[in-house]
Amino acid sequence: MTATSEPRAQDPAVLRAAMVSELREDTIASEALAGAFSVVPRHLFAPGEPLEMVYDSDTALVTKTSSDGTALSSVSAAHIQAVMLEQAEIEPGMRVLEIGSGGYNAALIAELVGPDGSITSVDIDPEIVARARAFLRAAGYARVRVMQADAEYGVPSHAPYDRIIVTVGAWDIPPAWIDQLSTQGRIVVPLRFAGLTRCVAFDRAETGLVSRSYCLGGFVPMQGEGTFTATRVPIDGDATLRLDGPNPGFDVPALRKAIHGPRIERWSGAAFDLPDELELFVVTSAPQVPFLYASQRLVDQGVFTPAVTFGAAILLEGASFAYRTKRENENTGGWESGVFAYGPHAEAVAERYVELLRRWATEYRRRGTARIDYIPAAASGGTPTGWYAPKRHGVVAVSWP
Numbered sequence: 001m002t003a004t005s006e007p008r009a010q011d012p013a014v015l016r017a018a019m020v021s022e023l024r025e026d027t028i029a030s031e032a033l034a035g036a037f038s039v040v041p042r043h044l045f046a047p048g049e050p051l052e053m054v055y056d057s058d059t060a061l062v063t064k065t066s067s068d069g070t071a072l073s074s075v076s077a078a079h080i081q082a083v084m085l086e087q088a089e090i091e092p093g094m095r096v097l098e099i100g101s102g103g104y105n106a107a108l109i110a111e112l113v114g115p116d117g118s119i120t121s122v123d124i125d126p127e128i129v130a131r132a133r134a135f136l137r138a139a140g141y142a143r144v145r146v147m148q149a150d151a152e153y154g155v156p157s158h159a160p161y162d163r164i165i166v167t168v169g170a171w172d173i174p175p176a177w178i179d180q181l182s183t184q185g186r187i188v189v190p191l192r193f194a195g196l197t198r199c200v201a202f203d204r205a206e207t208g209l210v211s212r213s214y215c216l217g218g219f220v221p222m223q224g225e226g227t228f229t230a231t232r233v234p235i236d237g238d239a240t241l242r243l244d245g246p247n248p249g250f251d252v253p254a255l256r257k258a259i260h261g262p263r264i265e266r267w268s269g270a271a272f273d274l275p276d277e278l279e280l281f282v283v284t285s286a287p288q289v290p291f292l293y294a295s296q297r298l299v300d301q302g303v304f305t306p307a308v309t310f311g312a313a314i315l316l317e318g319a320s321f322a323y324r325t326k327r328e329n330e331n332t333g334g335w336e337s338g339v340f341a342y343g344p345h346a347e348a349v350a351e352r353y354v355e356l357l358r359r360w361a362t363e364y365r366r367r368g369t370a371r372i373d374y375i376p377a378a379a380s381g382g383t384p385t386g387w388y389a390p391k392r393h394g395v396v397a398v399s400w401p
């Protein structure tokens with residue numbers, strides 16, 4: 001029996017069918033999208049990779065890495081491709097621009113737009129462009145146009161586009177993307193703001209763009225004109241603050257003292273769940289919420305909880321700061337959120353954070369409640385009243401209606 005079942009498990013068609021049924025369970029609702037995933041041979045876009053990895057819906061296949069180990073290009077995980085294509089709601093006959101090539105996602109889009117639609121894919125890297133073209137041709141999708149350019153300027157020669165699908169991490173929305181979008185168009189983009197990335201589906205609004213939906217997602221970083229580098233402020237060899245904007249002048253020696261001084265813990269009584277949404281709520285509650293990254297050594301010493309090695313959003317007041325934590329709630333079987341706070345004003349900053357946790361739990365604990373606006377610099381209407389992050393070409397504003 002083993003002899004006959006082994007080869008079947010390695011059959012790309014069998015693996016693909018399994019991937020599609022898994023995606024149907026939690027990600028894909030549209031029949032057209034399920035159909036596209038069912039027919040495009042993903043393995044032809046990642047030659048040499050083990051088939052089980054190619055058809056594992058959560059695995060991204062890195063195809064190019066920089067000298068410092070940063071991933072520069074990949075065939076994105078099927079799961080996130082499915083999420084973004086659901087957000088895009090692509091219909092037959094549409095004109096689509098894909099930013100960041102690889103071939104596979106463009107082939108899925110080609111299936112969705114059909115013979116009356118058009119798909120242009122652009123990549124900054126000539127090697128990736130050549131690969132994508134060759135793979136698309138081999139898989140029978142030669143009609144996908146693959147261009148080499150910095151997507152900062154879009155691809156004006158084939159605009160306007162009904163959909164612009166950005167498959168690389170963006171820090172801003174260049175004017176060209178909005179200019180090249182049709183009146184009813186939609187941009188789906190993994191957009192970084194406040195130190196976090198969310199895949200946002202933006203429709204046009206009076207003053208620019210407004211989110212229709214958003215979800216969690218990470219991508220390789222944008223190169224070229226739109227490159228973004230986060231600001232890093234080392235506190236000592238074991239702790240670093242990271243933030244999107246410039247260093248506002250943190251009192252590093254005082255923060256170093258606070259980290260190694262006593263800490264207090266305070267509990268909110270509020271349930272802890274939907275951590276991604278809670279994190280978005282916290283980072284958009286104050287003008288600047290840096291992330292603290294600590295070494296394993298500080299975790300081992302008990303100074304921080306393990307979560308801080310991956311970065312914890314902190315509320316700061318002078319040289320005092322707090323970050324959130326959780327503990328099991330024996331009464332409910334769920335989790336309770338709380339905070340650890342450090343520094344001379346630990347009590348005050350802990351109280352502020354706990355108040356936020358309570359407000360989140362009572363008013364906003366639903367998925368997808370934030371409204372994200374992109375307001376181009378050219379739009380009139382002044383500065384937003386709520387939270388916003390200045391960008392090069394405009395501002396990202398987040399509100400919690």
Ligand SMILES: C[S@@+](CC[C@H](N)C(=O)[O-])C[C@H]1O[C@@H](n2cnc3c(N)ncnc32)[C@H](O)[C@@H]1O
Nearest residue numbers: 073075076100102105123124151167168223224
């Ligand atoms: C995650 S890969 C694209 C994945 C692809 N869409 C797929 O089918 O899975 C991101 C790509 O964006 C490209 N890229 C980065 N910066 C760019 C820019 N400014 N303009 C165009 N492409 C860019 C990279 O070279 C890389 O190939």
